[in-house]
Amino acid sequence: MLKIILSGYVGNDATIKEVGNQKAINFDIAVSRDYKNNKGEKVERTEWIRAAIWKKRESETNLADYLKKGTKVLIEGEPTCSAYTSQTGEAKSSINVTVKEIELLG
Secondary structure, eight states: OOEEEEEEESOOOOOEEEETTTTEEEEEEEEEEEEEEEOOOOOOOOEEEEEEEESSGGGGGGGGGGOOOTOOOEEEEEEEEEEEEEEOOOOEEEEEEEEEEEEEEE
């Protein structure tokens, strides 16, 4: 099993998508990290992570009401990567997390 723990800010209000007998709460998280480049200058880089929380009961989807843009969260889940082609024809990749645990921090 592969596990990842991330802390960041919700980048867009969560949406709910129905898939079969389950519902997925989907949202993006901005995770920032600082490092020094080869010139010794401090650089801040933001990575965008796509997150999904799978729920079976309607009452569990109320969490989406709290996942608004700018909310700070801590998530734990299983990461995957996917490749796709942008609308401009450019090859891109994304990091996706199936969330197993979430904590609202702000």
